Amino acid sequence: xxxxxxxxxxxxxxxxxxxxxxxxxxxxxxxxxxxxxxxxxxxxxxxxxxxxxxxxxxxxxxxxxxxxxxxxxxxxxxxxxxxxxxxxxxxxxxxxxxxxxxxxxxxxxxxxxxxxxxxxxxxxxxxxxxxxxxxxxxxxxxxxxxxxxxxxxxxxxxxxxxxxxxxxxxxxxxxxxxxxxxxxxxxxxxxxxxxxxxxxxxxxxxxxxxxxxxxxxxxxxxxxxxxxxxxxxxxxxxxxxxxxxxxxxxxxxxxxxxxxxxxxxxxxxxxxxxxxxxxxxxxxxxxxxxxxxxxxxxxxxxxxxxxx
Amino acid sequence: xxxxxxxxxxxxxxxxxxxxxxxxxxxxxxxxxxxxxxxxxxxxxxxxxxxxxxxxxxxxxxxxxxxxxxxxxxxxxxxxxxxxxxxxxxxxxxxxxxxxxxxxxxxxxxxxxxxxxxxxxxxxxxxxxxxxxxxxxxxxxxxxxxxxxxxxxxxxxxxxxxxxxxxxxxxxxxxxxxxxxxxxxxxxxxxxxxxxxxxxxxxxxxxxxxxxxxxxxxxxxxxxxxxxxxxxxxxxxxxxxxxxxxxxxxxxxxxxxxxxxxxxxxxxxxxxxxxxxxxxxxxxxxxxxxxxxxxxxxxxxxxxxxxxxxxxxxxxxxxxxxxxxxxxx
Numbered sequence: 324x325x326x327x328x329x330x331x332x333x334x335x336x337x338x339x340x341x342x343x344x345x346x347x348x349x350x351x352x353x354x355x356x357x358x359x360x361x362x363x364x365x366x367x368x369x370x371x372x373x374x375x376x377x378x379x380x381x382x383x384x385x386x387x388x389x390x391x392x393x394x395x396x397x398x399x400x401x402x403x404x405x406x407x408x409x410x411x412x413x414x415x416x417x418x419x420x421x422x423x424x425x426x427x428x429x430x431x432x433x434x435x436x437x438x439x440x441x442x443x444x445x446x447x448x449x450x451x452x453x454x455x456x457x458x459x460x461x462x463x464x465x466x467x468x469x470x471x472x473x474x475x476x477x478x479x480x481x482x483x484x485x486x487x488x489x490x491x492x493x494x495x496x497x498x499x500x501x502x503x504x505x506x507x508x509x510x511x512x513x514x515x516x517x518x519x520x521x522x523x524x525x526x527x528x529x530x531x532x533x534x535x536x537x538x539x540x541x542x543x544x545x546x547x548x549x550x551x552x553x554x555x556x557x558x559x560x561x562x563x564x565x566x567x568x569x570x571x572x573x574x575x576x577x578x579x580x581x582x583x584x585x586x587x588x589x590x591x592x593x594x595x596x597x598x599x600x601x602x603x604x605x606x607x608x609x610x611x612x613x614x615x616x617x618x619x620x621x622x623x624x625x626x627x628x629x630x631x
Numbered sequence: 632x633x634x635x636x637x638x639x640x641x642x643x644x645x646x647x648x649x650x651x652x653x654x655x656x657x658x659x660x661x662x663x664x665x666x667x668x669x670x671x672x673x674x675x676x677x678x679x680x681x682x683x684x685x686x687x688x689x690x691x692x693x694x695x696x697x698x699x700x701x702x703x704x705x706x707x708x709x710x711x712x713x714x715x716x717x718x719x720x721x722x723x724x725x726x727x728x729x730x731x732x733x734x735x736x737x738x739x740x741x742x743x744x745x746x747x748x749x750x751x752x753x754x755x756x757x758x759x760x761x762x763x764x765x766x767x768x769x770x771x772x773x774x775x776x777x778x779x780x781x782x783x784x785x786x787x788x789x790x791x792x793x794x795x796x797x798x799x800x801x802x803x804x805x806x807x808x809x810x811x812x813x814x815x816x817x818x819x820x821x822x823x824x825x826x827x828x829x830x831x832x833x834x835x836x837x838x839x840x841x842x843x844x845x846x847x848x849x850x851x852x853x854x855x856x857x858x859x860x861x862x863x864x865x866x867x868x869x870x871x872x873x874x875x876x877x878x879x880x881x882x883x884x885x886x887x888x889x890x891x892x893x894x895x896x897x898x899x900x901x902x903x904x905x906x907x908x909x910x911x912x913x914x915x916x917x918x919x920x921x922x923x924x925x926x927x928x929x930x931x932x933x934x935x936x937x938x939x940x941x942x943x944x945x946x947x948x949x950x951x952x953x954x955x956x957x958x959x960x
Contacts, residue, residue: 380862420864427862432855435874437953450864482953498863 328396329506329538330356330379335391335406337374337383337562348374350562351391356506361532361539363553363570365546365585371562372542376508379405379540380425381415397422397505421451424499426528428511430491434483440467441479444498451502466497470527489520493527500531507532508540513548525551546589550574558582566626578626632956636946643938650934651709655702658927664694668921669718705924709931715924719916724928727913732932734803735894735909738828743890745833746840747883754844755876761849773838782904785831789905792827801906803828828905832898844879851875884951888944892937895929 337349349371356362364372377383379393393405395418403422408415424447427433434443444467445459454462460479467475470493483491492512499507509528513521529552532539541552549556549570556573558566558581566579577583666688670680689695693704708715714724750773757766789801802809803824808817851857852875860870899911910929917925949956 382858382861416864416866418864419862425859425862427855427859429855433859435856435860435878437878437951438874446860446865447863450866482957484954485957495859498859 327357328355329358330396330540331392331394332356332375332379333392333394335375335378335389335393337371337378338388339384340386340388345388348387348562349378352559352562352564353391354557354564354567356538356540357555358505358538359536360554361529361541361552362555362557363541363543363549364557364559365543365549366559367544367585369561370559372544372559373510374562375559376425376510376540376542379506379508380419380423381405381408381410382425395422395506417451420447420499420504421502422504423506423508424502424504426492426495426499426507426509426512429515430488430495431515433495434491436483438482439479440481440483440486440494443483444479444494444501447498447501463497463501466501467494469531470494470497470500471523472497487520488516489523492516492520492524496524496527496531500535503535504537506538506540508542510542511544512541514543514545521548522551528552546574546585558585632949636942639942639945643942646938647935650938651706651931652702654927654930654934655705657930658921658923659698661921664692664921664923666692666694705927709928714928717917717922717925719920719922719925724925727925728910728928728932731908731910731913732894734907735911738825738832738898738907738909739890739894741825741829742832742836743887745829746836749833750837750840751844751880751883754841755848755871757841757845758848758852759871761845766845769841773841776834777838779834781831781835781898782900784834785827785901785904788827788831803907828898828901828907831901831905840883843882847879847882848875851879881948881951885944885948887947888940888942891940891943892933894936895933 331353332355333353335349335352336347338345338347352371352375354362364375366372374383374387378389379395383389389406391406395403395405397403403414403418405418408418434440441460441463444463445456448454448459448462449456464475464479467479472478472490472493478486478490483494486494496512507528512528513524516524525548528539528541539552541548543549553570556566556568556570557564558573558579560581565581566573566577568578573582574586577586666685669688670685673680686695693701696704705715712725714728716722717724717727720727753769753773757769760766803821804817805820805824808820811817854875857870857875860874865873895910895914898909899915901907902909902911903915914926914929914933916922917929
């Protein structure tokens, strides 16, 4: 199991305690992230995509109660059970930004407004390796060049508010990749960007993944984006995993009614949607909310089936 | 940036000109002047003033000239550094003001440091441990400090000091050092007296500083850049101080400039109660006795310090916050 998978999520359940009672954000979520592969998690708002990724980084607020297990199998060291690490465990700090790092949705606010770009990128190096400040800065410079910035020396002395959204997202990607993480989590990295920049960033993430041979967990609600970047797809709804499979299988021949529904909701989907899957859509509308169980389909995919 | 500072300094000139006219009008408003009150007092003690004496006195203070000329004499002398003569203290205003201003500055800076060194860390703690028992306790103590008038705290401290230690805390020096030349012993004597006014004045700002720091920091802790830094693996304490605290503290740094005007007018009641040789009581006395040059000079100094303080605040804010710095250059 650990040979091909970098991360296994087993029966992860997350509840948030609020004043109005507890809210279950994730129900018994299980899936694996294979090595050297881009896995996309798709689902609508509130389906638990970000809670899943924040659980891997242990960035959930204190009000969250987690059960189940997330295990990371690093390439050259012992497996780490992320869910059982204490908050003060040094392994947690080396995990954050070292083994696993994250690209956020809002490039406009994800960088500190009062620190220089170079300082913020180089800090990631200084947090994880014993190097001099100069060495960290020169490493930051070469990383920023790799993500497609020009005049790097000058830009490193600038502040985030002097950068466009696309440039900031490149900076954040550089910051995330500078310590060569084995897993890069991208939490809707292109949602806040305009369409042309979106395409550039997607190409960048994909090409960097091919170059660095790491795993990427790509969170999005946009199936167009999934088709562009992903190798595998996890479909989530209401805190549950509905369907896991290869990107081509899922997009061409979705097994779960909700997935059909999602596909059909895309603009221009009419042309691609067959009569059959349209009927499935209607069934999906009626079936959502029923009891479900994961079943393994004939081609080895896992599909959650509704039990009515 | 240099251009910006120059522009701001030049912009201060018309502001101060207008203020000086207003100050002059205000000090002219009450009936009578120095000479009438002098003559009145002298006559009350039985000295008879001849009309010639009175006229020569008037001429000495330019009181026989029309008002605009009087104004020009006054402001001209003020600019060249001669603030006139205080009738009340029978001393040049220059001699009266500068030493007191020095002590006021000392007490104000001491009080500010006292407030910040205590209130800022407490504010940070209250924000990070929001709604904890300690948070509530600090808030309660802070609010009591805010609600208690300063002079009352001063009286209580003096009473306790006298009862417990047999010390008299009035003034900034023990009697034997008041007119002594500067020496190490006089300096340590000053320090022994200084802490009372520093605590009394510092306590008043404590609650507001604490609550503001807490509120500012709570806002910043929610910001995505904090999560980014956490995800990057920055150690918790370094993260707190380098990112959210660094930004939440900006408004405080910018208020340093606004403290300048309070050097003259602030804490007058505490100064009276504690018998401090600061400018506050001086201003009150001069206004009561219509000591025109002293009052005018103090109010004018107050205005100059206010305007300079505003500039200083803006510059400090630009210095700590690049977003503001770049808008202005």
